[in-house]
Amino acid sequence: MKQVQITLTPRESKRIIAMGVKRLPVVQQAMKKGIILIALGSTNAYVAEELTGDKIDPSRYGAGYIDGTTTVVPNDKRLPAVALLDGKPVGAEGIIEKMGAQDVLIKGANALDPQGVAGVMVANPVGGTTGSFMGIVMARGVNLVIPVGLEKSIPYSVVEISKRIGIQRISKATGLPVGMMPLLGKVITEVGALTLLGADDVFPIGSGGTNGGEGSVTLCITGDKADEIFELVQKVKEKKGEF
Numbered sequence: 001m002k003q004v005q006i007t008l009t010p011r012e013s014k015r016i017i018a019m020g021v022k023r024l025p026v027v028q029q030a031m032k033k034g035i036i037l038i039a040l041g042s043t044n045a046y047v048a049e050e051l052t053g054d055k056i057d058p059s060r061y062g063a064g065y066i067d068g069t070t071t072v073v074p075n076d077k078r079l080p081a082v083a084l085l086d087g088k089p090v091g092a093e094g095i096i097e098k099m100g101a102q103d104v105l106i107k108g109a110n111a112l113d114p115q116g117v118a119g120v121m122v123a124n125p126v127g128g129t130t131g132s133f134m135g136i137v138m139a140r141g142v143n144l145v146i147p148v149g150l151e152k153s154i155p156y157s158v159v160e161i162s163k164r165i166g167i168q169r170i171s172k173a174t175g176l177p178v179g180m181m182p183l184l185g186k187v188i189t190e191v192g193a194l195t196l197l198g199a200d201d202v203f204p205i206g207s208g209g210t211n212g213g214e215g216s217v218t219l220c221i222t223g224d225k226a227d228e229i230f231e232l233v234q235k236v237k238e239k240k241g242e243f
Helices: 010-023 025-032 042-052 128-140 158-164 190-196 226-238
Strands: 003-008 035-038 064-066 070-072 082-085 088-090 104-106 118-122 143-147 179-183 186-188 201-207 217-222
Touching: 003 010, 003 226, 010 025, 010 042, 010 143, 010 186, 010 190, 010 226, 025 035, 025 104, 025 143, 035 042, 042 082, 042 143, 118 128, 118 158, 128 179, 158 179, 186 190, 190 201, 190 217, 217 226
Parallel strands: 035 104, 104 143, 143 186
Antiparallel strands: 003 217, 035 082, 064 070, 082 088, 118 179, 201 217
16 A cells, blocks of 8 residues: 655644644534634634635734743734634624534644643633633533644643643743643544545654754655645645645
8 A cells, every 4th residue: 555754844734734624524514504613723723724715823823822931922912713604704702602512613732642632721810712612612512623733742641730730839930830621522633634634544653853843743644545645745845834
């Protein structure tokens, strides 16, 4: 069976993951009839671009981020969240209240543990955006889709971390102290995205890099569409993951 090898930088991974999210059956169905709410986050900016066709600045489509410290995007610099009703843009304010089991919430993560559980850091003492919608998501059965790159893999349980940390438990921090909230939903990494794009099998063989390749992941892809996927990746790499 045909096998190809690819290396993706974090930006390129975000684009590939976004392409995969677009192909998820629950997303395609909600694009036809339903609500899709794309929470703030750098990977989600790429998802929003794929679903709307509009260019979005990932540095402003976010709440918290890591730049060597844990920090946040100032409120006056943040872009509003993107919401779609039957595939058409609508205002995101209050739309979570209207969402149900046929709808989709897309939320990124800061961590992915060996059990495949994703976690998001929480710097707001009352839970921030994640805390504001997770009760509704879990109570109503809203489809939670979690796009997250393999670069965010950690060797420790997200659930155990969430039990051990918290803003008021941290005495010092390089940046803002945080808690952690586990996210229980459909995780889409590069592996899942490439499978949705047609690969029969995908497996990572290495991670990391230098000279601009920090955070990269190297994967092998097998299947009849391996060459086709390789060409798609080449196009993404030519644009460095940009839209």
